[in-house]
Amino acid sequence: MTVAEIEEARKRWIAERPSFVSFSERVENDLKAIVRAQGISAEVSARAKEVHSLVKKLLAKTKHTYDSLPDKVGVRIVVRYRADLPILLTAIGDAFAFKAPQDKSTKLGNDRVGYLSVHVDKLRYRGSAAKDFPPRRFFAELQLRTLAQHLWAEVSHDAFYKNDELIQALPKDLRRRVNLMAGLVEVADREIDKMNSELPNIPGAHLFKGLESLYYRLTAVKPNINLSLEVIELLLPLYRGESEEEIMQRHISPTFAAHEAALRHVYSDPDGDYSDASAFLFQPEALLLYDRLENDPDGTLAVWNSKFPPKELERVAIAFGLSLD
Numbered sequence: 002m003t004v005a006e007i008e009e010a011r012k013r014w015i016a017e018r019p020s021f022v023s024f025s026e027r028v029e030n031d032l033k034a035i036v037r038a039q040g041i042s043a044e045v046s047a048r049a050k051e052v053h054s055l056v057k058k059l060l061a062k063t064k065h066t067y068d069s070l071p072d073k074v075g076v077r078i079v080v081r082y083r084a085d086l087p088i089l090l091t092a093i094g095d096a097f098a099f100k101a102p103q104d105k106s107t108k109l110g111n112d113r114v115g116y117l118s119v120h121v122d123k124l125r126y127r128g129s130a131a132k133d134f135p136p137r138r139f140f141a142e143l144q145l146r147t148l149a150q151h152l153w154a155e156v157s158h159d160a161f162y163k164n165d166e167l168i169q170a171l172p173k174d175l176r177r178r179v180n181l182m183a184g185l186v187e188v189a190d191r192e193i194d195k196m197n198s199e200l201p202n203i204p205g206a207h208l209f210k211g212l213e214s215l216y217y218r219l220t221a222v223k224p225n226i227n228l229s230l231e232v233i234e235l236l237l238p239l240y241r242g243e244s245e246e247e248i249m250q251r252h253i254s255p256t257f258a259a260h261e262a263a264l265r266h267v268y269s270d271p272d273g274d275y276s277d278a279s280a281f282l283f284q285p286e287a288l289l290l291y292d293r294l295e296n297d298p299d300g301t302l303a304v305w306n307s308k309f310p311p312k313e314l315e316r317v318a319i320a321f322g323l324s325l326d
Contacts, residue, residue: 002059002066010067014055021049024139025074028124032078033221035092040214041085042221047076047141071122072142079151083194086119086145098136099124099143118154119145149190153183205233208245208253212285215257219268222283232286235308239293239300256292264291267320279316281309287317294323 002010029047036043050058050073058070065071078089090102103120121143125136146154209229216224240248257264267282281287293301294317302325305314318325 002063006066007056007059010059011052011056013067014050014052014073018049018052021074021139024134025049025076025141027130027134028074028076028141031096031130032076032093035096036078036089037218037221039085039088039092040217041089042081042213042217042223043085043089044079045077047074049074071140074139074141076124076141076143078143078145080145080147081193082197083147083190084198086147089145090119090121093121093124093143097124098127102145118150121145147190147193149186149193153186203230204237205230205245208233208237208248208289209285211245211249211253212288215253215288216285218261219264220283224284228281229284229286232281232284232309233289235304236286236289236293236301239297239304252292252296253288256295257288260291263322264288277316278320279313281313281317282320290314290317291321291323294318294321294325298323298325 025047029045032047033045036045055070055073058072059065059067062070080086080089093099100122103122123140124143125131125140126134127136144154209226212229212233213224237245237248240252243251275282279287281290290301294314302311302314305311315325
């Protein structure tokens with residue numbers, strides 16, 4: 002681009018950026034809702050480029066013009082497990098239009114390692130939402146990554162490791178070390194995914210995973226896993242010998258489905274004052290407590306009071322609109 006074109010792009014972005022900030026906020030909120038609906042733990046963020054960042058991009062990416070630049074708004078979703086990526090991609094496709102996703106791992110082939118991420122270009126609204134943000138003008142670039150991929154991407158972004166041309170210019174030994182490190186990150190990513198599918202034979206582990214999936218449909222607040230397992234172990238005898246899978250299928254899932262709207266209302270205000278809420282409200286086992294308080298309040302009270310403060314259970318009951326009397 003010419004000097005005059007760069008200056009014109011700067012002026013246009015200063016004038017137009019506020020509307021793109023509104024677009025990024027809407028996209029972020031809608032994607033968070035999609036992630037919650039899938040019961041997946043993920044960090045979702047979206048932001049419009051700063052003016053200096055847009056100018057830098059145009060100077061570096063000479064093939065683009067102001068109008069063709071695909072990432073005036075950048076969106077990022079970071080998940081824990083590789084298995085979550087295709088699930089989210091499908092769900093996002095039900096709400097947004099976008100170009101065919103680019104999986105960076107496929108470009109590496111089967112004999113190379115390096116930067117990994119799923120990129121989605123021209124993420125844009127369709128249907129009624131497109132009236133507020135016309136897709137010919139408002140679109141974003143989405144990056145879908147696991148935590149391990151995000152670690153490597155953040156490190157490589159500030160070094161030489163994300164650009165193949167720069168990597169090839171490195172001394173041979175340093176280039177090899179870069180590739181070895183990228184390979185370790187990918188191995189770790191795959192192993193984390195595999196370990197998640199091979200739950201240990203710990204009492205409560207399978208039930209925790211089922212509760213967690215439903216819990217993340219309501220809130221993104223991270224729980225204390227050790228505390229969860231303590232509560233689950235305490236309450237399991239109330240189900241009189243049923244397996245953890247049976248408890249989910251016969252009790253937890255039906256109770257959640259029957260009261261999902263009410264449960265969503267309890268967790269619906271992200272800026273609400275939860276200072277007097279039970280410490281267990283933002284734990285997956287809150288759903289286990291909901292089921293037991295509704296179906297076996299006396300038994301629940303008896304075992305709960307043997308280990309945890311009665312006031313905490315009372316606060317859970319109040320939050321869910323249940324009575325302990």
